[in-house]
Amino acid sequence: MAALIPDVVEDALVIVEPPSRRRWPRLRVWRAVVLFIAGAYFLIPIYAGLRFSFENDAGHLSLYAVKAIPSEPGFSAAFWLSMRLAVVTLALTLVLMVPTSVYVHLKFPRLRRLLDFVTILPIVIPPIVLILGVLRAAPLWLRASPYLLSLVYVILSMPFVYRSLDAGLSAIDLKTLVEASRSLGGNWLNTLWRVVVPNLRSALLSATVLTLALVLGEFTMASLDLWTTLPVWIYQFQQVDAHVSTAVSMVSLVGTWLLITLIVSLDRSQSRRARRRTKNS
Amino acid sequence: MTSATSDDPSSVSGPGATAPAAGGADVAVRRRRRSLGRALAPVAAMAPFSIYSFLGLGVPILAVIYYAFQSEQGKPTLSNLALVTHGSYLLGFENSIVLALITSIVPGILGLILAYAIATSRSTLLKRLVATASGVLANFGGINLTFMFIATLGSTGILTAWLSAIHLNPWNFGFNLYSFYGVVLVYLYFQVPLMVLVITPALGGLRPSWREAAENMGASSWRYWRYVGIPVLMPSVLGGMLLLFGSGFAAYATAETLTAGTVTLAPIQIGSLLAGNQLAGQENVGYAVGLGMFVVLALTMILYGLVRRRASKWLR
Numbered sequence: 001m002a003a004l005i006p007d008v009v010e011d012a013l014v015i016v017e018p019p020s021r022r023r024w025p026r027l028r029v030w031r032a033v034v035l036f037i038a039g040a041y042f043l044i045p046i047y048a049g050l051r052f053s054f055e056n057d058a059g060h061l062s063l064y065a066v067k068a069i070p071s072e073p074g075f076s077a078a079f080w081l082s083m084r085l086a087v088v089t090l091a092l093t094l095v096l097m098v099p100t101s102v103y104v105h106l107k108f109p110r111l112r113r114l115l116d117f118v119t120i121l122p123i124v125i126p127p128i129v130l131i132l133g134v135l136r137a138a139p140l141w142l143r144a145s146p147y148l149l150s151l152v153y154v155i156l157s158m159p160f161v162y163r164s165l166d167a168g169l170s171a172i173d174l175k176t177l178v179e180a181s182r183s184l185g186g187n188w189l190n191t192l193w194r195v196v197v198p199n200l201r202s203a204l205l206s207a208t209v210l211t212l213a214l215v216l217g218e219f220t221m222a223s224l225d226l227w228t229t230l231p232v233w234i235y236q237f238q239q240v241d242a243h244v245s246t247a248v249s250m251v252s253l254v255g256t257w258l259l260i261t262l263i264v265s266l267d268r269s270q271s272r273r274a275r276r277r278t279k280n281s
Numbered sequence: 282m283t284s285a286t287s288d289d290p291s292s293v294s295g296p297g298a299t300a301p302a303a304g305g306a307d308v309a310v311r312r313r314r315r316s317l318g319r320a321l322a323p324v325a326a327m328a329p330f331s332i333y334s335f336l337g338l339g340v341p342i343l344a345v346i347y348y349a350f351q352s353e354q355g356k357p358t359l360s361n362l363a364l365v366t367h368g369s370y371l372l373g374f375e376n377s378i379v380l381a382l383i384t385s386i387v388p389g390i391l392g393l394i395l396a397y398a399i400a401t402s403r404s405t406l407l408k409r410l411v412a413t414a415s416g417v418l419a420n421f422g423g424i425n426l427t428f429m430f431i432a433t434l435g436s437t438g439i440l441t442a443w444l445s446a447i448h449l450n451p452w453n454f455g456f457n458l459y460s461f462y463g464v465v466l467v468y469l470y471f472q473v474p475l476m477v478l479v480i481t482p483a484l485g486g487l488r489p490s491w492r493e494a495a496e497n498m499g500a501s502s503w504r505y506w507r508y509v510g511i512p513v514l515m516p517s518v519l520g521g522m523l524l525l526f527g528s529g530f531a532a533y534a535t536a537e538t539l540t541a542g543t544v545t546l547a548p549i550q551i552g553s554l555l556a557g558n559q560l561a562g563q564e565n566v567g568y569a570v571g572l573g574m575f576v577v578l579a580l581t582m583i584l585y586g587l588v589r590r591r592a593s594k595w596l597r
Contacts, residue, residue, distance in 0.1 A: 034398040035407075038473075042418065045429035045470065048439040052432035100330040108323055118334050124582050125342065126531030128548045129571040132555060133341025136348060136568075155337040219423040219534040224555050231424045235538055238428075246432060249425045257417055 053247035065243040078233035086215040088150040101165040119162040131221040146227045160210040168203025213256045348568040361569035377547040384468040385525035392476025400484040418474035423534035430467050459540050483517035516592035523585040
């Protein structure tokens with residue numbers, strides 16, 4: 001940088017150019033074009049997916065695909081399998097990650113870097129390679145159970161869950177809270193459950209949503225472990241009725257989207273309230 | 282974990298050595314016991330997470346590496362690796378790397394332009410909308426995305442219909458959604474938002490005062506970008522592109538569901554091997570492909586780490 005400045009100064013001495021006033025309108029046109037193209041690219045497929053879900057084979061608007069969803073063969077089995085996997089994954093993830101992250105934040109801030117590193121690995125290692133190793137290394141009785149998938153999904157959700165928890169824990173004064181609770185006679189479990197967890201509500205909420213979205217949308221591992229979860233069912237059912245398949249996929253998509261938007265806005269209003277509170281005090 | 286256990290003796294002997302001088306041997310013993318408990322507490326507290334991630338991450342990876350060097354008879358061999366570096370498996374890697382390169386450079390540039398257009402706008406509503414949408418879309422992929430694109434640009438898709446109404450049906454011009462370039466087009470859908478997510482903080486680090494300073498000294502817009510903007514942003518842009526490379530290289534579900542596994546890519550080959558489509562005597566070749574993917578991604582991440590260190594220089 002330092003070497004560049006004299007250059008610019010020299011130029012400034014030679015050509016004294018008035019700052020152009022025409023830049024703003026030009027920028028605005030350019031931005032409109034960029035936003036228009038991006039909007040078209042991202043919105044048309046969503047529109048097409050929705051449109052296809054509300055169409056029958058003749059191409060007329062119809063609700064038949066959406067109405068047919070619950071009664072299609074295999075749908076409810078796949079749906080409930082996905083739900084069970086989601087609940088088990090979520091419970092395991094929270095039980096594993098919440099105490100660990102709280103402990104590291106409280107007692108061993110130095111270990112945060114290690115945790116950062118370990119929890120980024122599932123993003124670096126492709127799911128397909130992970131499931132390859134899991135299917136080879138897992139004992140037979142575990143491979144026979146669908147909950148093997150839950151055990152692996154816990155690993156997959158670690159990056160998202162740890163990052164939400166880490167952000168949540170950094171935002172509160174954990175040490176003071178815990179010390180206050182301990183000095184008032186609360187034991188560790190009590191402190192965790194009645195002091196720390198309520199303060200992490202929004203972090204836990206976003207961790208939950210991210211985990212659920214991950215489990216309900218995961219295709220690679222489920223299909224290779226030969227369990228018909230919801231996404232696998234959607235893919236297979238495409239052969240029978242593509243309209244119904246697309247309808248299920250769009251419903252799950254819009255549902256997830258709404259959920260995430262809800263969480264984000266809840267989170268925002270909460271942090272705004274918190275900010276107002278600190279300003280008043 | 283091993284480092285924590287090896288620390289135990291030193292932390293125990295530390296207070297133990299000074300204790301006899303301060304009080305009786307009794308105190309020393311009690312203190313030693315307490316500090317032993319204190320030293321073991323982090324081990325106990327970190328054990329569930331450590332054991333779980335070792336079993337869930339470490340063991341599967343070690344299994345992949347181990348079996349990549351094993352023949353079907355259980356003897357150490359290099360023949361799996363030899364197979365992977367030749368013929369169709371090599372082609373799979375080449376295609377995957379080309380796909381990852383295209384889907385990191387193109388969305389990298391497009392994402393940068395989009396992020397800049399949004400970062401410089403004054404509408405907070407737009408910013409918020411795009412931030413949420415990027416978060417959602419970057420985690421998109423697989424079956425939902427495939428269906429949306431089939432409904433859009435499949436042979437009977439909506440956009441196909443619109444375009445053929447003006448005699449521009451892309452399928453008549455050699456376009457095929459279920460091909461390599463179809464996969465590229467679909468990957469943009471999650472790669473561009475991912476780039477927007479990654480690069481927006483870096484654009485925030487591009488201080489308006491730098492631009493004003495450059496303008497006050499008479500620099501044109503081009504000069505500003507040439508000497509200030511691009512050099513400052515370059516490490517972040519490269520870092521973002523490396524992330525996109527990793528995500529494009531590793532993706533399986535979207536390519537598999539879109540092309541029904543007909544495109545020769547390394548992840549799809551692993552999937553097909555796992556599903557049982559393998560030749561006799563080559564049962565372990567899938568692990569070698571997995572090891573190869575792992576090596577490519579490890580190199581990508583090492584580069585990413587290096588680039589990020591440079592990028593953080595301007596983001597403080």
